[in-house]
Amino acid sequence: MALIMRKLSLLAFLLFGALVVATSACRILPGGTSSMVKRHEQWMAQYGKVYRNATEKAQRCWAFSTVAATEGINQIKNGNLISLSEQELVDCDVNGQNQGCNGGLVDAAFQFIIDNGGITTEINYPYNAADGSCNSNMESNSAVTISGFEDVPSNSEASLLKAVSIQPVSVIIDGGDPNFQHYAGGIFTGPCDTELDHAVTAIGYGIDTDGTKYWLVKNSWGTSWGDDGYIKMQRDIDAVEGLCGLAMQPSYPTIN
Template sequence: MASKSQSHCVLILLLILTIWTSGTMSSRKLQETSTSLSERHEQWMAKYGKVYKDAAEKAKRFEIFKNNVEFIESFNSAATKPYKLGVNQFADQTSEEFRAIRNGLKRSSHGSSLRTMSKTETTSFKYENVTALPASMDWRKKGAVTPVKDQGQCGSCWAFSTIAATEGIHQLTTGQLVSLSEQELVDCDTKGVDQGCEGGYMEDGFEFIIKNGGITCEQNYPYTATDDKCNTNKEASHVAQIKGYEKVPVNSEQALQKAVANQPVSVSIDAGDGSFQFYSSGVFTGECGTQLDHGVTAIGYGVTDDGIDYWLVKNSWGTEWGEEGYVRMKRNIDAKEGLCGIAMDASYPTA
């Protein structure tokens, strides 16, 4: 029979073996996870054509990618929200970097309650007395929305929102859906708040189109995602005009619904919540505030099968983001400003 001391030694050896095995497995698991993420980063780079200037930059971007992937997977596994996140083309950018590049809304004097009203803006809200509203609206189905575009590494969201609303009213007025030129606004609308890739404001974009006598099409003046010199010859070739614009009454989702039921509307939102960068599907209910920093276009609204009211919003980050470039944002929330401040600063062109 084995002595007590021998049994004790065997137990210690078993304990040491268990700890060593567990540690080895954990180490191997961490190594496999790291390897897996490294492989995923390489695959992601290939998919989106990412090339870094050197090894140091690649290592830095991998760390950001890894942190973002972990955030996305942790969020999705919690399954407490009615929307999902996805590893998209922005996965190697921090939220600060992303906002600095993509969110170029500048409200300035036009976004202030103290601003001077322009000659081409009216104080009226022509949809004020509209009472019969459809239960849902999707201007894509009515032919008033062009395909989703991509502003690229340029803070020109304001120009895309201005143009989308103008494309909408032009189609409703003429029956012709024409893709208009954001680049004309980026290059030529630079005497005031609007400063191309450095940001701008939709109402100032409407002002430019009105004073210029119209705007040209995208085919004539294509988008380059850079600040270039204004091509006055192309600028003079007008294919669409607007007569003026109106503001939607502030802090009223009901008023915004009246407007969106009748035409696509430019809206300002706070897109600073980290989850907005990686939004993939569902009804967005993120932890955003009311620091308006991004211009988008409300092109509809509806209710999900499980009863969630939402706004249908066209973004300008390409079709790889969100629901093929669109986001559904929760509608009719308790806060009067609406989710992400969507009801705080909305306007639409008139023709």
Template sequence: MAQYGRTYKDPEEKERRREIFERNLQFIKDFTASGNRTFKVGINQFSDLTNDEFIRSHTGYLASKQPKSTRTGSLSHQYPTGDVPDSIDWVEKGAVNQIKDQGQCGSCWAFSAVAAVEGITQIKSGNLPVLSEQQLIDCDTEASGCEGGLPDNAFNYIIHNRGIASEDTYPYQGTDGTCDSSKAAQQAAQIKEFNDVQPGEEELLKAVAQQPVSVGIAAGGQEFQSYSGGVFNGDCGEELDHAVVVVGYGTSEDGTKFWKIRNSWGQTWGEEGYMRIQRGVDSSKGMCGLASQASYPVA
């Protein structure tokens, strides 16, 4: 685990982590030996964590605190189903910044919201800002900082604050801090409102065809923890506990439809920080529930 910068406080902790790593390694070997899967798992920066530790330290989506948005509805009046392209990738279109890492802070909600705001700002203005997650952690009183929150919390805060600062102005610390009002007043981007997407993959498709979209997702499964590539259709976990951004969709070479999601676990997880996850599943909520609580900002 040295390649991931992991250090341990004493020999006892190092031995405990070694034992956990060995169990996770066996899980990976067993999964790989089972064959006939559309995705792969492998060693990553979470391989010395139990699944419970992983969930506690690297998620942070509080679905039970879902607020009402300024208005709700589908995007059918803006983007008819027939006009939705077969595929889209907002990364390739220049509307997505480099992958970030939330660290051991349950701030996924802030990273998801910031990426969505960065995306719509680029689409509207041609300028892709790098915005501050830490401002949301410190200043958004609707959320709970590193203990969790929702992208909708963040959108509400940005609207009421009349904007959000840049990452350079208000840099990420990965811990709860006191709101710095002078930094928070230096807006680098603004939004007018936000909309909640009606549940279901069809409505999510219309939204993602327009811009990157924040979604809640069940990410607590061990297969999700160890994902290393391919189109994911494995163990998600039991409930929505994480927030990511859907930045595109398409179809793989073998004909499997997928969503492309941008995570906030650094570039060593998944496909350089991204995941392709199966699209067009039987569940009305989408794979891992990603089509059940989605929202997007309006600039």
């Protein structure tokens, strides 16, 4: 992956993004061209492959996307990349819209982390690929807290790009097409629909040597899937919702 990244002209999120103050539920993030290829390469080399290697093809993707975005903003704000517990969300965030292995919503998971006073580490509350009873003793040992979360304006790849230039962003896509499920490399251009059913994490963006723009997306299906667990999805397509609907419901956590 690192070799591929060095060969491509990547733009990616800042490791040290500026604080942005918002006055509405959905904010338009500021632009800017200060993202650096070198910073992105350093991030990928050191932090980009924090992975639970168990095959994660059930409906727990909401927990993985939530955790990936939270790990990212914590590293950016506090300088520590801590592997957080998806299992805590699967076991404990079950009294509202999220129902463990039966599915869930990323924004609801962000709200759970806020209400719960944070989320614990994967070491403290390890992943076991199944629903379980909430372990309140392990859950109470929070490692990372977030202040809130923001929804990126929907159906705007330009707004999504501004957000991803600052931090990892949770995006919801249609992951049901066999072409997506069997992706093995290159830039994925479809086909796919926009029946949103799978949460992933947009961590960067770039332009291939042939001029094709793409999003760099982290999946939750282990490193044997795709390009070492990642997929490059075509960016700036004609449809406003983005490829596979990735621009329809993006969101990200915040830390003051």
